[in-house]
Amino acid sequence: VQLQASGGGSVQAGGSLTLSCAFHGDPSNLYLVAWFRQASGEERDFVASISWSGKHTYYTDSVKGRFTISRDNAKNAVDLRMTDLKPEDTAVYYCASSLSGSAGRNWALYDYEGQGTQVTVSS
Numbered sequence: 001v002q003l004q005a006s007g008g009g010s011v012q013a014g015g016s017l018t019l020s021c022a023f024h025g026d027p028s029n030l031y032l033v034a035w036f037r038q039a040s041g042e043e044r045d046f047v048a049s050i051s052w053s054g055k056h057t058y059y060t061d062s063v064k065g066r067f068t069i070s071r072d073n074a075k076n077a078v079d080l081r082m083t084d085l086k087p088e089d090t091a092v093y094y095c096a097s098s099l100s101g102s103a104g105r106n107w108a109l110y111d112y113e114g115q116g117t118q119v120t121v122s123s
Contacts, residue, residue, distance in 0.1 A: 001025040003114030005095045010120040011085055019080040020072070021095030021114055027052070032098040033078045035069065036107050037091035038116070044094070046105035050078060058105075062088075085121045092116035 007019040021033065034049035048059045048069040057069055068081040078095065094117075096103075096110035103109035 001027055001030065001097065001112050003095050003097060003112055005093065005114040005117045007079075008093060008117030008119045010122065013086055013121055013123050015085050015121070016081070016083045017085065017119060018082065019093055019095075019117060019119070020075070020077045021079070022075065022077040023097075027076065027097070029099055030097045031101050032103055032110075033069075033071075034096050034098070034103070034105075034110065035078075035080045035093055036096060037089075037093045037119075039091040042091075044107050046107070047093070048080060049105070051101070060105075082119070085119075087121050087123045090119060090121050092118050 002024040004022045030052045035047040036044050037047050038044040046060055050057045050069045054071045066084045070079050072079055096113040098110045
């Protein structure tokens with residue numbers, strides 16, 4: 001399975017962006033899909049995840065109420081809708097997928113990852 005992230009860009013604070021993680025190959029064995037982000041000089045942090053069934057979603061506290069993760073079956077993708085963006089959301093965003101639910105919020109436990117997409121929020 002190959003993942004391709006897209007949708008990053010530059011916006012002003014309060015603006016919105018939607019990131020998309022497209023899946024190429026057979027995703028039927030996937031259990032969990034997540035978005036992580038890494039600001040310059042910082043560690044890679046968990047942002048949100050969704051079970052492949054779409055029934056369960058999880059968010060880090062700082063994005064709750066502003067970000068929404070969802071599956072787009074028509075596009076065979078997982079989207080991250082980001083609203084009310086803040087300068088502290090500036091980072092490279094990565095999508096990743098896991099064959100099991102135990103990966104949780106630990107990037108190192110994910111089986112597949114896509115390239116990053118840059119999100120820059122100016123004040």
